[in-house]
Amino acid sequence: MTSKDESWQAVDALLEGTVVGEDAVQDAVLHASKEAGLPEIQVSAAQGKLLMLLARLRGASTILEIGTLGGYSAIWLARSGGRVTTLEADPKHATVARANVERAGLTSLVDVKLGPALDTLPTLAGPFDMVFIDADKPTTSRYFDWAVKLTKPGALIVVDNVVRHGAILDEKADANARAMRTFIEGLATDRRVSATVIQTVGTKGWDGFALAVRI
Numbered sequence: 001m002t003s004k005d006e007s008w009q010a011v012d013a014l015l016e017g018t019v020v021g022e023d024a025v026q027d028a029v030l031h032a033s034k035e036a037g038l039p040e041i042q043v044s045a046a047q048g049k050l051l052m053l054l055a056r057l058r059g060a061s062t063i064l065e066i067g068t069l070g071g072y073s074a075i076w077l078a079r080s081g082g083r084v085t086t087l088e089a090d091p092k093h094a095t096v097a098r099a100n101v102e103r104a105g106l107t108s109l110v111d112v113k114l115g116p117a118l119d120t121l122p123t124l125a126g127p128f129d130m131v132f133i134d135a136d137k138p139t140t141s142r143y144f145d146w147a148v149k150l151t152k153p154g155a156l157i158v159v160d161n162v163v164r165h166g167a168i169l170d171e172k173a174d175a176n177a178r179a180m181r182t183f184i185e186g187l188a189t190d191r192r193v194s195a196t197v198i199q200t201v202g203t204k205g206w207d208g209f210a211l212a213v214r215i
């Protein structure tokens with residue numbers, strides 16, 4: 001780990017103790033997820049709160065998430081007051097997420113749907129006001145097409161992990177990074193949305209979010 005990473009983490013720790021706020025519920029959620037052996041790849045607290053604020057800003061009453069893990073980001077999204085439908089392929093992750101959602105007192109707002117997202121997506125009615133894509137990275141462009149299909153103009157689509165420590169610049173990068181490069185290039189010519197990518201640093205290292213508004 002470089003000293004740069006350490007500074008990014010130290011700043012995130014400061015933000016968590018100040019503007020993001022102490023969060024006993026999400027601390028318990030992360031503890032339960034870790035105890036269950038889930039990978040610690042959820043969004044950071046500052047990023048989670050950003051998702052909640054974006055959902056509020058959009059006035060989202062229906063939110064779709066692809067990739068639940070232990071429900072950490074779904075809980076942040078549901079804190080906006082919108083109803084969250086979240087898709088998860090791994091039965092263990094879905095079980096942990098449901099327990100975490102209950103722990104957060106948000107069972108009435110979060111519906112965890114078990115199964116590969118490409119199987120579940122065709123069964124969803126929509127329209128959704130906001131979509132957060134954060135599942136298996138090589139399928140991102142297909143998930144984005146579904147997000148466009150399940151939303152109306154004005155909806156917000158957010159995609160996690162689009163920068164991958166800069167690996168998107170490397171022709172010989174892993175399949176995840178190459179998929180994100182292809183996704184970003186596709187966004188550039190996608191007339192269904194107006195989009196940008198914002199690079200981020202913090203506890204999750206160097207990565208980025210794509211933000212796209214349906215037009």
Ligand code: SAH
Binds near residue numbers: 043069073074088093
């Ligand atoms: N959004 C979560 C993190 C998600 S990690 C958070 O920030 O809290 C990615 C998740 O996508 C994992 O739980 C993984 O099991 C799930 N996943 C992988 N492939 C999937 C698929 N085909 N369909 C649905 N979920 C999938």
Ligand code: DHB
Binds near residue numbers: 041134
């Ligand atoms: C990783 C990070 C993520 O935020 C994610 O959604 C999937 C994987 C990772 O660091 O491997």
Ligand code: MG
Binds near residue numbers: 041042043
């Ligand atoms: Mg992610």
